[in-house]
Every structure is written in C-alpha cells, then in structure tokens.
Amino acid sequence: MKRSLLVLILLFLVLAAVGPVLAGPAADRVDVAGLLQGPSSRHWLGTDHMGRDILAQILVASRLSLGSAVAATALAAVIGVAIGSASLARRVGPLFTAVLNVLVAFPSLLLAIFFAVIFGVGAQGAVLAVGVAMAPSFGRLIQTLGASVMASDYVSAARLLGLRHSRVLTGYVLPNVAEPLMLSLTFAAGNALVVMSGLSFLGLGVQLPDYDWGQLLQSGLSQIYTAPAAALGPAVAIMLAGMTLSMAGEHGAVAASGVRRALSSTARRARSPLPAVPEEATVAEARGLRVTFPDSGGRPVTVVDGVDLSIGKGERVGLVGESGSGKSITALALAGLVPHPGQVTADSLSVSKVNVLDVRRSERDLKGRVAMVFQDATRAMNPVLRVGTQIAEASAGHDVVKALRSLKVANPALRARQYPHQLSGGTLQRAMIAMALTAEPDLLIADEPTTALDMTVQRATLQVLLEAVTESGSALLFISHDIAVVSGICERLVVMYAGGVVEDLPVRLLPGGAAHPYTAALLATLPSLDADRAAPLPVIPGSLPAAGSAGTGCAFAPRCPRAAERCLSERPPLAGLAPGHRTACWYPLEGVA
Template sequence: MTSLMGRLRRNVPGTAGAVIVAAMAVLAVIGPILWGAQAERIDADAILQGASPGHPLGTDNLGRDLLARVLVAGRYSLLLALAATLIGALAGVVLGALPSVLPRRAARLVTGTVNALVAFPGLLLAMFTAVVSGLGARGAVLGIGAAIAPGFARLTQNLAATVAGSDYVAAARMLGVPRRRILTGHVLPNIAEPLILHLTQALGGALLGLAGLSFLGLGVQPPDFDWGRLLFDGFPRIYVTPEVALGPAAAIALAGIGFNLLGDALAKAAARTTVPRGRTVAPAPSGPPPEPDPEAVLEVRDLTVTFPGTSPGTSPGTSPGTSPGTSPGTSPHGASPVRNLSLTVAPGEIVGLVGESGSGKSMTAAAIGGLVPYPGVVTYAALRLGGKDVAALTDKELGTTLAMVFQDPLAALNPALKVGGQLAEVAIVHEGATREQARRRAVDRLAQVHLPEPQRRAAQHPHELSGGMRQRAVIAMGLMGTPRLIIADEPTTALDVTVQRQILKLLREVVEETGAATLFISHDIAVVGELCDRVVVMYAGRVVEELPAGDLAGGAAHPYTKALIASLPDLDTDRDTPLAGIPGTQPAPADVGPGCAFAPRCALATARCSSERPELADLGPGRRVACWEVK
C-alpha cells in the first residue's frame, strides 16, 4: 500500500483526484454543521435573487442562500452515491461470482443474465428501476445501483474465471467444500483488490447518475435536496441568472472528475505488479541480504514465486515463509513454480535458462521483470540489477536498464499503433525525449537491428511486418534505452529455422556492441548451447545444474540434463528407431515432494532421492549440480 501511494503521488491527475475527493469528504462532514442553518433560513425579501455580495450564487424561491445549500447538499449527495455504489457492487459481485461455483446449466443461465444486463443501456435501466421503486431518493439509489451492478458482474465474472480453474479450487470441489465456502474463501479473496479499485471509479459514476435522475425529477424530492435537485430547481432561471444553476453543476462535475481521476490512478498503480511496486512482493524472511556481487549485472538469490492457496486456518494471499516452521521459499498452502532460484549474469555474458515447459523459466523472467500476475507472491534474499535492489529502482531506471524480448512479437506490439511510434514512446516516457528526437532514435534502432528500410518500417503497423521483422522491432524497442540486462524469453520459438538463426546472430551482435548482460530462456537446448556462454538447467522450479555452454554436450552431470541432450536428434540419429525421450511427466508446482523432483523419472534414483532434496554443490570451476548420485 505504501508503494501504491508513492506511485499515486507521482501521478499528477491522481494527486488532483485525491485532493478533490478529500475536499469533498471534508465538506460532507463540516458542511451541514457550518452552513446548515443558513441553507434552511427563509428570507421573503430575497426571493429569486441573482448573485450578490450576500448571496454569491443567488437565492431560491423561498429566499434561501444557494451557496449554503450547495455546500450542505454535498453530504446527502455523497451518501446517496455511496449507498448506490455499495448496492450495485454487492449485487454485481454476487451475480458475477456465481458462475464459478454453480453447476454448468445454472452458470450458463447466470452468465446469460449478466450479458443481457450489460447490453441494456444503463441510464434506461436506472430510470426504469427508479420509476418502479417509486420517486424519491430510495428509488434513485436502487436505480443507479441496478445500473452499476452489470459492470461489477462482468468484471467479477472475468476475474473469477481466472481463479475458478486453479488447482486449489478444484481440490476444494473434490473435498466437498460447500459452494458458499468456495465462493467466500477461495474465489472472492483472490479478486478483491481490482474490485475495490473499481469501486472508486463507480462512485464517480453513481454521483453523476443520481444527479441526473434528480435533474430529471426522478430522484430526490422536496423538502430534501441534493446537487441534482438544486440543478433541477435552478435550471428554469439559467438564461436570466445562470449562477443559480452553475453552482450545483460545478459541484457535480468537480466531484465526478475527482472520483474518476482517483479511481483511474489507483487502478493503473495497482495494475503494475512489478517487483519495485510490491503489490505481490514479500520480503524474504531469512536474515540480512548477502553483499552485492560487484561483477554481476543481474544477481538473484533465493528467488521464489508462490501462488497462494487456502486450507483450514489460512487465508488466501498468505506470504510464503512467514509462518513458524516454514523455511524460505516453501509454502504448504500454495503452488510454487519457482523455488529458491539463484543465478548471476555478468556484463557481456549470455546465460541460457533451459528446461521443459512448466519448469519455471518464464516465471523466473516474470519475477525479475516484475510481471508476475496477481495473486502471485515473490520472495527473495537478493534481487539486484546493476548492484541496486530492484525494489529501489524508479520507473525510469527500470524502463531504461531492463529490456524484455518476448516469444510472440505480435502480442508485444500494439496492432493499432505504428512501429516507430511504439518505439518512440519508450524514449518519450522514460527519458523525456521530444517526439522528433524519439522518432529519429527509433529509426536508428531499427537500422541497428538490421531491419531493411527502417524509415519505411517505422511508418508501418505490426501486421505489415513479417515475424522476423517484428521480432527485430521488439529487440530494437529494448535498445531504445541503454539496457544493462536483456531478458529474452523464447524469442525464436515462433520463427522458422532461417529467421531463427538470424535473430540469434542479432542477439549476439547486440550483446557484443552494448556489453549488456543477457538471460536467454528457451526449451531448445541446442539453441542455448550454440548461443550462450553459460547454461542454467531448471526442473520443477529449481536449478538442478549450472555449467559452461561448451561442456553441455559432453560434460553434463545431472541425469535430467543428460536426458535433455539425449532427446535431441542429429544427423547421425538412426531414423529406424524411436526418438529418445524422458519417461514420465514433470510434477505440477503444487505436487513437488520433499525429495528430488526428478526422482520418479530418473534411472539412478535411490530411496534417499525420494525423501531428501539435494542442494546445488560445486563440481568444478563454473559448475554446480544438485544430485546425490553425482560426486
């Protein structure tokens, strides 16, 4: 929360929204106390007056001061908006979460209902509900609540769908946990934060909606009054004494803008799940961090990523390693796709991170880059970039120091924007460059990655480029700053062999020219052996071997690494025999036992391997292995 508020302070519109909302809250408290009597005082000598020193906004048909009434109406307006928002949120959350726990047919019925409500115009739904419920504040609140509910239902439905397929929800169903308990204990706690943020934005919409209904005569009725009712009363005089209508109109607009600015800023701030932003980051509990490695650009010590589950006595979101008797990096109530990972990358070095799908490679990259999705929890003893803790880096420092190259360049590029504009945005946002400077740099970087006709390509959309060109453009985007670390997450998987070789050659050239450290993630051990200087092998979330790339083919020690190499066909492979493979399957993160995770698939496994986990041990210069059978 502290980090989130820090980002909010750096967001000028968000700060402005927070100031407006705070002022409205103060007004709601002190308004009736200070100006309540003045707002109700009838003055027959001042009926229907315009602006004057005594009445800056004029008076109404009973001579009451309109400025005082606007100030007093703030409390009633905000309370009605809060009530409507809570009603809509409660109804919407329940309606949206039900499909995740109901049987299939009932879930389809609820989903269809939500879709129908979302398609129905919100204002018409509010007006219909208000008329049916009866004119007045109650009907208006119910009407706006009904209009807000479908939006909450759709958001909740989308969020709950991502949680409903989780292993811990499936396990709860298998154990016969009641649906109500699954909903309240497993689903809703894991989607609460975005719903709370949406609540702030919905408050602004409810305030405007209630004012609209009162202005139409369907909301608050005399003798009560809110800002919408004051606007309704003053509107017939707008051409003669416009100030009587502009006062409540300004209050409505200002409050609506404040809530929307604050809600938008909070949503953007919380959506950043990066390590320095900390929404899903917990400090490692194992003593002081180790001293920085002066020779490493990237230094990772005991990195663990956990997606919390629930069990009796625990709550979703419990950080790993914080319970008594639980060692760092373990969690008895969640799944950990990355466990106690440590590695370093030196300047100009390319380190390959290999393993089967599901071994934790991409999640490691996400944790380093701050992209672990909610509700993931990241712990570490040290996570440093250029000698600095990643948590201490500013947006500018992180954006220019770290470059990410993803597997699917089409997904990494916005299809609606031109390539040059997207590259230029990096320099504009992170380095404060002008548009012209940023555009020239974008063209220069496209030329640097050997993209033909860079000026022309910069003016094209991503779909107009080939797969190899798009990947070059993504690499150029990472070079728009001065990256000290490049994380390439399977950047050649979707490319054909010829283009793949070109991209690998380009990565090597970029590293040699910039001196950047590079973490190259791939499941293709042959590609890693060709490109990288050093190789780190992962299995079931842990590092099982680390060795120089030159020793990969003939010097691998761990049975898993040997099996990976043996499964690669070459020109000498007998085509009449079945391809070599690794028997069995990799365990899911939640199913990893206390021993070596590879033991069930290993021909050398002993009873010790199944009960006791081997730690990484030195096996010579630049070599470490985690195996009881390797001496």
C-alpha cells in the same frame, strides 16, 4: 439500416438545435379558449391545461432532454474512467475496487433517485445524479477490460522500459478499450435519457418553467383517457430517441478508431536519464528465490523454489528446461513482473543493485534497467500504436529508423510507420528487440523469442539478437526449452527442473561435461543428422511433477535411471564441482571436465 439510423440521428440533432427557435413561440402561447383540446389540424397533439401546443412543447423540450442525457453520460464516463483507471493502480487499486463493488450492486435508477435527493431537484441536480449513478458501470468496464490489457506482454514491456503508470493508461490501456467504451457510451446515453425523463416524471428532475419530455409525459398523463396523444407524444419521443441512441451503439466502434488514434498520440513521455550504474561485475542476482501462487482453496503452491542465479555484466546466460519448470516465472521475478496473486520472496533479489523486493524503490529505479523480449511479438506489441511510436517510447533520444536498421529490418522508414499487424513475424520480432535495446538496459531478458518462427527466420533473428546484444553490452538471459538454440548464443547454461536449478555450467563443457542426469537427458533428445531414421525419437520417460508436488527428495528422481534411496528422501543442494560448474545431484555423471 445505417442510412435510416443516420437520418434519425441527424433529425434529433436538428430538433435539438432549431426546435426551440422554430417552435418556441407556439409552445409558449397561452390560449384560454382552447384548454385541453384533443388533436386537430391546428394542434396535431392537442393542447395542455393552458392551451399551449403540445407538439411544439415536445420540439422545444428536445434540446433540454437530449442535452441533459448527453451531459449526464459524459459526466458518468469521466467519473467512471477515473475510478476504473484508479482501480488498476497497484497501491490504491484495492480501495477503488471495493468502492466499485459496492456501487455496482445497486440499480442505476435507484442510485439516481438517491443522488437526486442529495443534489437537489432541477435540471442541474438531475444531470449530476444520473452522471454519478451511471459512473460505476463505466468504472467496471474500464477495470475489467483494463485488467486484461495490463496483464498483456506489451504493457509488461512498457513498464520495464520506464513508462509511468499514467502513460500506460493513456497510451496502452484506454486506446485498447476505446471501442467497447464508445459502444457503452451510446447505450448509456439512451439509458440516461430514460432515467432523466423518469426523474422529471417523478418531480425530481427538470422544474417549471423549464420542461423536458419526462415532465411533459407527467402532465399529459392526466389526459390519458380523454386525449391520449398528450401523453403518447412525449412517450414516443423518449422511446424513439432512446432506441436511436442504442442502435447507434452497434455502429459506435467505427468512431472509436478515431478516439483510439487520438488517445495513442497524446503527449510523449518525458523520461529523465537514470543515474549511472556502478561498475560492478554482477548485473542480476537471486539468492533463495521462491515464488508461490494460491490454489483454488487459497493454499500457496510453490512454482519456483530456492533458485540461486547470478548474471555478470555483458554475460549471456541461457535458462533451459521443459515447459513448467519455472523458467519464465524466474525471469518475471527478476524483472519485478510476477502477476497477482503471486508472492515473491528471496534472501536477496536485485538487478543493477536495485532491490527488486523493495516494491516502491524497484518501481522507481528498476525501470529502464531491464528490458524483455517475449515469445509472441504479436501479443507483445501494442496493436493501436505504430511500431516507430513504440520504439521511440523506449528512449526519446534514439533514432527509430536507425534502431530498426541496426536490427537489419528491410525498409526501416516504412516499417516504423506501420502497425504491428502489418509486419511479418520475423520483422515484428526484430522490431521488438530494437524497442528493448533502445532503452540501453543492463539486462535483456529474451523469453523464447523465436519459438513462433520457422527455422530459417529463427536462425536469422537469433544471429541479429546476438550481434545487437554484443554491440550494446547488455547482459542477456535467454530462456528456451531448446538446449541447442541456447548453446549457440550463450556462454553459460542454467538448467531448471520443477522450479529449481539442477545444473549451472559453461556451454563449452557441452555435451560431454554435463553432470546432472536431467541435463544429459535433454542433450540426448536433440536430433542428429546421422541418427537412425527408423528408430524412435529419444524421449525422457515420465513427466514433470505438478507444481508443489515434488516431495522432499530430488524432483527428478522418479525419472532418473541413476536414482537411489537417498535421492527419494533427501533433496541435493546446488554444489560446486569445478570453477563455474554447479549441480544438484547426489550421484553426478562421471567424466565431468
């Protein structure tokens, strides 16, 4: 099948190249004695109304027919990619999305006829008309696939490292959609050939003395009953060429890998150094942080409610809680990465004295100040870029091999040349940490970075992370549901429940110094080597309330053994118990240090 397809493609390429040269004289030779003849040994498909050989005309028309289709497809791809890429931009995206929504509502043939009238009849006008008419399909493809890529962890990491939107598009989005784009190009070329021929058939395309297959089909239609070969010849050419291009689309993904590599090796980002960060004690601060998402009916649902959090320079803070407690959303809000349609409000929200709520300024000044290490390294690394390339993008002045070696990656020179799928989970996680730290961020956010690793690799990776953060001087916000892991590397523990902070205390006070019943319950669920193996594992009874359904009282009250009537009706504030220790509980545990 592939060999036959290749033969057909080569045949059409040869026809387009040499057809006009070899068959041109016969196609232009007028024979008044042989007008409108049927097929014969001299004229296999007969002659037209001027006695010219129809087969020779089909061969000559192959260059203009195929060339116009390719030109229209290329124009459609350029316009469509531009519109689709613009629709992914934060500011002008809604406008271009609205334009796409309107254009894709109309069939491409109808749009081609409309634009052919605007651009004028002729080959050039037809190319422009078909190119513009087919552009919305490419725009929608880039918008749909690009939106999923833009929502990926590795794009979020790239944005935090300071990459411009244009670099994210050329280095991250387009290479990852290159294969379906190539597939669509070949299908679109076949469609463009049919539409171009249709315009010529209707008299809106190629005009005499030039001719393409569509015009030959229209001329031969008058002989359909006396000499059907005159019409069937160009019709078969259109059908065969269109089918060949469509079938080539099924194998177009192979060629896309070359395009992907070319796109991924485009010009490297020139990143100007950020202004010096003032020597202040606080790196990140949130006051009254609130994040909402609309439900299916459009009503706002609060997932983070009134969070107060501060992180000092070089401090290691752990953020713990059950899944769904709002840990990751809080971290994303600090980094300015809460996905649409989430809404972030706060009394104040800043990182390195940059107001995160000021979108225009935070996009410009926050990049490079915050870096993020995600839970799943295979999703957080761009699959089409080499590991070394991604690390180098974090900071052009860093030695990639040295950065990997500092994270104790074995054979760092080889790993830098490999793609993410060629690395093990632990090595890939270390490479992601290296990429984050080479940007020299003021704040490193690690969102459950070792959950997907086995215990041995997890311990080694955590030790490497701790050493790297200590050496770099970056503040660390470590997110986990495992309070034991956090206690091993952090200095301070912030416990979240149902979107709010319920306790903030130094790690040195654990385990006996926990004041909130929820913190104590988390500690009680930790396995112990001397525990009775026959006894059931300790659990926290009940379940986390759904987002926005905690009510007016303490969210933990339905699961708390110490809950009283006041807990059900009044929400306790986050109040100080001792220096550096705060809890949100009406009846905190006794014996707090």
